[in-house]
Amino acid sequence: xxxxxxxxxxxxxxxxxxxxxxxxxxxxxxxxxxxxxxxxxxxxxxxxxxxxxxxxxxxxxxxxxxxxxxxxxxxxxxxxxxxxxxxxxxxxxxxxxxxxxxxxxxxxxxxxxxxxxxxxxxxxxxxxxxxxxxxxxxxxxxxxxxxxxxxxxxxxxxxxxxxxxxxxxxxxxxxxxxxxxxxxxxxxxxxxxxxxxxxx
Amino acid sequence: xxxxxxxxxxxxxxxxxxxxxxxxxxxxxxxxxxxxxxxxxxxxxxxxxxxxxxxxxxxxxxxxxxxxxxxxxxxxxxxxxxxxxxxxxxxxxxxxxxxxxxxxxxxxxxxxxxxxxxxxxxxxxxxxxxxxxxxxxxxxxxxxxxxxxxxxxxxxxxxxxxxxxxxxxxxxxxxxxxxxxxxxxxxxxxxxxxxxxxxxxxxxxxxxxxxxxxxxxxxxxxxxxxxxxxxxxxxxxxxxxxxxxxxxxxxxxxxxxxxxxxxxxxxxxxxxxxxxxxxxxxxxxxxxxxxxxxxxxxxxxxxxxxxxxxxxxxxxxxxxxxxxxxxxxx
Numbered sequence: 001x002x003x004x005x006x007x008x009x010x011x012x013x014x015x016x017x018x019x020x021x022x023x024x025x026x027x028x029x030x031x032x033x034x035x036x037x038x039x040x041x042x043x044x045x046x047x048x049x050x051x052x053x054x055x056x057x058x059x060x061x062x063x064x065x066x067x068x069x070x071x072x073x074x075x076x077x078x079x080x081x082x083x084x085x086x087x088x089x090x091x092x093x094x095x096x097x098x099x100x101x102x103x104x105x106x107x108x109x110x111x112x113x114x115x116x117x118x119x120x121x122x123x124x125x126x127x128x129x130x131x132x133x134x135x136x137x138x139x140x141x142x143x144x145x146x147x148x149x150x151x152x153x154x155x156x157x158x159x160x161x162x163x164x165x166x167x168x169x170x171x172x173x174x175x176x177x178x179x180x181x182x183x184x185x186x187x188x189x190x191x192x193x194x195x196x197x198x199x200x
Numbered sequence: 201x202x203x204x205x206x207x208x209x210x211x212x213x214x215x216x217x218x219x220x221x222x223x224x225x226x227x228x229x230x231x232x233x234x235x236x237x238x239x240x241x242x243x244x245x246x247x248x249x250x251x252x253x254x255x256x257x258x259x260x261x262x263x264x265x266x267x268x269x270x271x272x273x274x275x276x277x278x279x280x281x282x283x284x285x286x287x288x289x290x291x292x293x294x295x296x297x298x299x300x301x302x303x304x305x306x307x308x309x310x311x312x313x314x315x316x317x318x319x320x321x322x323x324x325x326x327x328x329x330x331x332x333x334x335x336x337x338x339x340x341x342x343x344x345x346x347x348x349x350x351x352x353x354x355x356x357x358x359x360x361x362x363x364x365x366x367x368x369x370x371x372x373x374x375x376x377x378x379x380x381x382x383x384x385x386x387x388x389x390x391x392x393x394x395x396x397x398x399x400x401x402x403x404x405x406x407x408x409x410x411x412x413x414x415x416x417x418x419x420x421x422x423x424x425x426x427x428x429x430x431x432x433x434x435x436x437x438x439x440x441x442x443x444x445x446x447x448x449x450x451x452x453x454x455x456x457x458x459x460x461x462x463x464x465x466x467x468x469x470x471x472x473x474x475x476x477x478x479x480x481x482x483x484x485x486x487x488x489x490x491x492x493x494x495x496x497x498x499x500x501x502x503x504x505x506x507x508x509x510x511x512x513x514x515x516x517x518x519x520x521x522x523x524x525x526x527x528x529x530x
Binding site for chain 1: 231
């Protein structure tokens, strides 16, 4: 689990094993390596995008143990032992995940650069909502008030960590809403085991 | 970025021992602020002790003892916890008002308390900053300061504390627990952040090498009637230009108990005790709310571009207390 000094080639690098999309990858990393750079530059998983590289744009969003996180502020060495899901692990082979299909059907993008992060974030938004989490625009956060409807206002707030410089927000909100509506019927869906845990 | 050693701690004692007395070592929680500051060169640790897996990830509530929050509880888990939402709703609202869903999943409660100011001069290595390089000067006083402090600042530093969560914790009399090599200790949040004075680089009263282990909120029935409101320059995912946590107990039109704390107006979350004193035992009226705000803001010292924060905070006090009064009447 934890990197040990015995496996470290120097005190400033370690040999780590990352669990990504169900696969194990063992690689030496300089401790300064972010998860984002490890995914893209070392594992050739370039679906995850680098935007601002300072946690402000959401382009690098992945799922860590089923929860969305920005991989640019996550050190790779500190991600050892966690289940990492990237955009490459969302579909079931050639069959798109309903969130991906909704983005495609409703044009939830223009250039597409922010889309992998948008989709990973949207997957988590739907799970967080299903788990009953309120948001900053939820009028009454007390549990007695129940789960808020996933209105466009709620979706915009919950997706606010993902910027789209093309400004495709209107379509993105529609895509997330459609994917959320269909989530009840996804009994045989392709969600990873980690995201199922997040809803439990 | 400077090269660094990385070690992962599995228990509190081990974490404190790993960090030791090394001034170049830092605890790593979610990393959402520290890793960012390491990238920009503001922080240059030679060693990181990862504390994210410490068994400090529980939130527990009892009616007698209040709320106990472990230091590694994520911001998301704190905000979503049913007992927090039920008994301290302003705390849930404050946490949800901060950052983004991704960052709240990563960020820990301990790290949230210790996050650094977002003053642009602090994060710009090309500029002087008394907080970053003591004695180098403060360009904000005569420069870009429209979002800087109006309370408790000094000529040496006018930066604000960026946390939303800490504002609600301040209103609820939070106590910070920590561990050191010499044993555990506690600090009321009111004494946790140091006055700015001429030492803005010294931010907290934590002993060197101390690890925050948790936060305790005493039982406070008034907290069940609380709210947090944040004013910012866009609708979401931005730091506050002014915020308020308020709790109010009104009976027959008289204020029995009130809690008020301000955010984004000082180097620390600002407990508005003068306003609370002015209100307690008096009428719950818009006039009294405005007078109480004025009593608190009498101490405000503004700069050319942040004077708007005085009427902003006054309006927030009146609006929030009016809403809470109306809610109590229903």
